[in-house]
Amino acid sequence: MLLWRWRRNLLKRRSDVAEARIGVAAVAMLLLIVPAVGMAMTDVGERSALDQAQGLHRTVAHLVEDAPATPSRFSGSADDHVRATVQWTTPDGSPKTGEALVAAGTKAGSPTTVWLDDAGRLRPTPPTAAQARSQGAALGAAAGAGVCVLVVGGWWIVRGCPHAGRGRRGSGRRAAP
Known part of the structure; x- marks a missing residue:
């Protein structure tokens, strides 16, 4: 059931294939870009804290x-x-x-x-070396979390905001006569 969008099916739409590809791209970005950004920002934050002593x-x-x-x-x-x-x-x-x-x-x-x-x-x-490492780690974690929010938010928007339209068509109940 998980891979239904990839199988041949007469009921499969182009939008289903596009949504599946966008999901794969989002997962790849989460697995590759988030750690890279987190590590880079950790290094930048640590060096910046240590530069304060210069x-x-x-x-x-x-x-x-x-x-x-x-x-x-x-x-x-x-x-x-x-x-x-x-x-x-x-x-x-x-x-x-x-x-x-x-x-x-x-x-x-x-x-x-x-x-x-x-x-x-x-x-x-x-800051001491330990404090600089802590500041760098906090900055790296915040940057990684920010990238996660951007990727997941972008994925959600591209998917068409599935929850944004609820409530416009009514609750499905008929009005009492």
Whole structure:
């Protein structure tokens, strides 16, 4: 019964053959293109995350004031880090001050690691290799899912949207006299 569209049959229409070929093309695209797009986007996402560390260098800064003991709900950090004012010395010897994420409850004067760009400005901590792999995998999975949606949606539209016409002709019941 599965291959009825491929057998010789007097009742078989050209549209049945076309629909079967479109289905085969959609399955082939799902099996070939989706994994290729997913792997390519995984690699792109991982390289992009690792490129964030280019031009950054780590330096030690010291807290100017005590950090809050508990993180605020609105701090933008998911772990036990809070924003606090830190001070560091640039390579030319001038002191700079800015806000960085530090462990909650850290006392004034404590050292912390911050990341600076080539201009000496504070930057977020770049992702680790494991975080870059995770970001790449998430991007690859999302791209693969997107391609799946496009292929299946295209197949559904080409088939003629079989469920789009329901309800226009009525329910098949006759009106009561």
